[in-house]
Amino acid sequence: MFTCGEVKYGSAGDDCILINLKTVGLLHYSCLRAIIYSSRRCSYLRSRYISPFSEMETFLKFGSMYQIVPVAPGEQQMAGGPGGSPLKKKLSHEGRPLVMASMLGFGLVLAAVVAWCYYSVSLLKAQLFTTALLDLNKDGFIIHNQAGAVVFTMTFRSGTLDLDSCSKEGDILSCTQSDSGKLNFFIQTVRPKDTVICYRVRWEELQNKHLVEHVMAYNDSHWYGGAETATQYWPIRFQGEEEPRPFITSDVYSNRNAFGGILERYWLSSNATAIKINDSVPFHLGWSEKNRTLRFQARYQDSPFRPLERQQTFPELSYRVCVGSDVTSIHKYMVRRYFTKPIKVPSADLFKKPVWSTWAIYKTAVTQEKLLRYAADITRHGFNCSHLELDDRYTADYGEFDFDPQKFPNASGMFDKLRESGFQVTLWTHPFINYDSINFGAAVEKDLFVREPGGELPALVRWWNGIGGILDFTNPDAREWYSSNLHMLKSRYGVTSFKFDAGETSYLPRQFSTLGPLSNPSTFTRRYTEMAIPFMEHAELRVGYQSQNISCFFRIIDRDSVWGYELGLKSIIPTVLTIGILGYQFVLPDMIGGNAYPNHTAGGLNGLPDRELYIRWLELSAFMPAMQFSIPPWAYDNEVVKIAQKFTGLHETLVAPKVLELAHVVLDTGDPIIRPLWWIANDDEAAYKIDSQFLIGDDLMVAPVLEPGKQERDIYLPAGRWKSYKGEHYDKGPMYLTDYPVDLDEIAFFTRVL
Secondary structure (H helix, E strand, O other): OOEEEEEEEOOOOOOEEEEEEEOOOOOOHHHHHHHHOOOOOEEEEEEEEEOOOOEEEEEEEEOOOOOOOOOOOOHHHHHHOOOOOHHHHHHHHHHHHHHHHHHHHHHHHHHHHHHHHHHHHHHHHHHHOEEOOEEEEOOEEEEEOOOOOEEEEEEEOOOOEOHHHEEEEOOEEEEEEEOOEEEEEEEEEEEEEOOEEEEEEEEEEOOOOOEEEEEEEOOOOOEEEEEOOOEOOOOOOOOOEEEEEEOOOOOOOOOOOOOOOEEEEEEEEOOOEEEEEOOOOOEEEEEEOOOOEEEEEEEOOOOOOOOOOOOOOOOEEEEEEEEOOOHHHHHHHHHHHHOOOOOOOOOHHHHHOOEEEOHHHHHHHOOHHHHHHHHHHHHHOOOOOOEEEEOOOOOOOOOOOOOOOOOOOOHHHHHHHHHHOOOOEEEEEOOEEEOOOHHHHHHHHOOOEOEOOOOOOEOOEEEOOEEEEEEOOOOHHHHHHHHHHHHHHHHHHOOOEEEEOOOOHHHOOOOOEOOOOOOOOHHHHHHHHHHHHHHOOOOEEOOEOOOOOOOOEEEOOOOOEOOOOEOOHHHHHHHHHHHHHOOOOOEEOOOOOOOOOOOOEOOOOOOOOOHHHHHHHHHHHOOOOOOEEOOOHHHOOHHHHHHHHHHHHHHHHHHHHHHHHHHHHHHHHOOOOEEOHHHHOOOOHHHHHOOOOEEEOOOEEEEOOOOOOOOEEEEEEOOOEEEEOOOOEEOOOOEEEEEEEOOOOOOEEEEEEO
């Protein structure tokens, strides 16, 4: 509002009025009245506006030429009546033009005053609704970088702000009303360092509204992060139009449209912007390919999210947006600020020597005889082994913790033989107990299962190996029971560690209750990953949510034995880069050649993956943090065995030492081991789009062949000096090497020369 200040008169003898207006809102009626009804010979209006940028004063003078003479009661009738004075009539006729001119002049002055008042209001509102590099309006906000370019745009989809309810105090801009009622809205500006500026944003409904939704635009930039998905692209490529759905961990092998088992509420943009959704938000994610937007939604209705006990069910959407000088530095800041770090490095053997799993080669038909023969073949063909992984199914029923005597008649003797041959052994485990297991009744009696909503009966779930209960890892008794059984296997047979399978929230019942309340279902995933902590030197997980501090290897979900982006060979680099951005650096890229599942295997004979696919997969895996075989190279021919020996050797001598060095750095920084090209080329647009090359650290670049029938590929070299594995030197980057020759037994890699 505009209000009048003090009314002051001029110096002695001066009959002019000086009016001081303080600009704080719309023009007040009393100000206009002071102007209109001034009967002095001369009036001045002084309008003063003070801003951080300037101080402006305007003096507008009017009425100095004419005097409006007061008229006594009844005089007007005399002047205009039949008996009036002729002189007065003449003066009356002659004075009318002067009065009209005076009124016109006054109107112009008044218009100028009002215009200036509105201008002052606009300046003041511009100051009020701008904080640092952020501009707020009723429909959303935009953020600029230091150069003035728009780098972030967020639109309020579920409501608009009532800007009259907004105020600014220090670094906090807050509003109390929207078009639908009361709310708690604020944006707080934080400057944690000279090169980073962050904004804490919160929209909390205070009346009964079902959801809050904000929509983030791509802003012609490339985005990374979020979640592991079945069809993985780098950068993110959301397809179609998707309504917001719960952003929780899911098994993307069985549901290929879901979010994956490893996810975090974090996204990173090529224009040096990052966003982290707060943990307390009942978060749903949707998108629009047409509008190039992501939809961030908070709701409890028709959702697996639940408000905390004694908390109102009004939804809240809160997040942090940070802007930096370049994409690498802003990501480093976000990881250090918001992600936990591993507390130790897993066993060095896992980085140096391959894991050998029974799964893809034997599936559930594994036996004691087959396992011993598999181990003997590994040794006979001259391969090393970090550990031998005995997968599904070594127990009689699912949910038991001892060996099936029919398939493993002398388990203790088997372990003795394997130890004598230099093999460590890990066992497959999971959180399910099938209803036909001898342990099901015991778990019901001890109240160890996730329960139905009433809390009395166990909630049965269907998983890929049947129907049963799922252990409630929010229950300390269930955690202790499960852990004690694993320790029993370890002590009785000398088991080294475990492969922890499943753990996604998609295996929880649709309606359930747990001993510890789960506001966010993905907290169940976090609790499950904690079960690996006592065994983490050789442990393997396939799920992660806020689990970066669990110091074991995280395996990407099962791959099909195909070439493409949907769980195929081409998906490996985008997936490893994505979960690396999410803070998971000890990555196991699944089994070489894929899992050879029926109807999901390209080419090949006798159910094996295509030979060329297997070789190219092997070459790529050699440059990952760890290698994992199941289908053995000798299932093909001697040439494949020789290629496998070459690349397992190259992994141990070239890759593993560098990866181990970087792994120790991860403990302090959380920086990726496997890095995108833009990590060292922030100002290179081409580097942001490359999904078939990667860096190990900052100076070893890898470019595998990922297309069938190809013995050449295009390779992009970022700026700098590079030396190829063939000894060629390239000093004029950035550049493309078109149709660079790469034989079937080769993988292209380059070292940056400083």
